[in-house]
Amino acid sequence: MRRSFGVLCTLLVVIAMTAGAARAVAPDEILDDPMLEERARDISAGLRCMVCQNQSIDDSDAELAKDLRLLVRQRLVEGDSDGEVIDYIVSRYGEFVLLRPRFSAQTVLLWSMPAIVLLIGCAALVAGRRRSRTAPTVLSVQEQSEIDKVLRTRDRDS
Numbered sequence: 001m002r003r004s005f006g007v008l009c010t011l012l013v014v015i016a017m018t019a020g021a022a023r024a025v026a027p028d029e030i031l032d033d034p035m036l037e038e039r040a041r042d043i044s045a046g047l048r049c050m051v052c053q054n055q056s057i058d059d060s061d062a063e064l065a066k067d068l069r070l071l072v073r074q075r076l077v078e079g080d081s082d083g084e085v086i087d088y089i090v091s092r093y094g095e096f097v098l099l100r101p102r103f104s105a106q107t108v109l110l111w112s113m114p115a116i117v118l119l120i121g122c123a124a125l126v127a128g129r130r131r132s133r134t135a136p137t138v139l140s141v142q143e144q145s146e147i148d149k150v151l152r153t154r155d156r157d158s
Contacts, residue, residue: 025058029066031073040073043085047072048099056099 025044031037041058047068049060057065057072068089075085089097101107139147 025069029069036076039082040076043072043082044069046099047089048097050093
């Protein structure tokens with residue numbers, strides 16, 4: 001009884017793990033040329049579904065993802081290179097459509113911003129500590145006489 005339960009659990013885990021590997025590409029979208037289809041799959045695996053946002057258009061069932069898959073295949077059939085297809089999609093939807101963003105000044109700034117903010121915060125802390133360690137301000141004669149007066153009255157009262 002326990003053995004069959006363990007086998008059943010293992011089988012369910014395996015089924016659950018393979019369920020995510022299913023692709024949303026419909027049979028009517030598949031190109032006749034296997035080389036072009038392979039290129040289309042490679043390109044669409046790197047493009048973000050603008051509806052789902054955490055899936056590639058190859059994995060998404062959204063209508064926009066289907067339109068993008070068809071657009072990728074259409075551009076490939078027309079003779080565009082992989083780079084030209086990606087550039088065309090990016091020109092229409094922006095860099096956000098790429099699951100793996102290109103290396104540019106914007107991405108460097110975006111990825112380095114947490115470190116920059118941390119460094120600015122550390123510099124502010126160091127500057128604040130240095131200010132608090134500075135020599136005490138010199139009291140004016142009037143301030144010093146008032147302090148002396150308060151101390152004398154305190155000593156008399158005790």
